[in-house]
Amino acid sequence: MPSAGALWRHGITTREYESMLDAQDGVCAICRQTTKLVIDHSHDCCPAISYRGRGCGRCVRGLACMRCNNFLGYLEKSGPDVLLRALRYLAGDNPRGVVSAYGGLAYLEADSRSLGMPWPDYCEKFGL
Secondary structure: OOOHHHHHHHOOOHHHHHHHHHHOOOOOOOOOOOOOEEEEEOOOOOOOOOOOOOOOOOOEEEEEEHHHHHHHHHHHHHOHHHHHHHHHHHOOOOOOOOOOOOOOHHHHHHHHHHOOOOHHHHHHHHOO
8 A cells, every 4th residue: 555645646546546456456557467466557647746736636547566556657758669660679670580479460460359449440549
């Protein structure tokens, strides 16, 4: 459970936090690990959440571990093209042509199939 100050800074209640925690089965929304979770929010809405400022609560997306929260913050600032380049890199578009176990873009194609969504529709929905 985060501190009362963290809940206040993000503009949510203990009940809202616990509801998110239950909805996520007590794990990080991204990596599904059970490490300490932090409150993730969109910096587009409330960029200045700090020990002095308070967020609106509407831009809280969920709970993430610190590693994933930092990753999301980096992606949010860098834009989706960075993620796509990273996936292509993992898919073998790198100087030595090494393909990761996850296969980069192939992983997203598998995700589109698991959602029952044709690849072009998936790309359009997620801005790929």
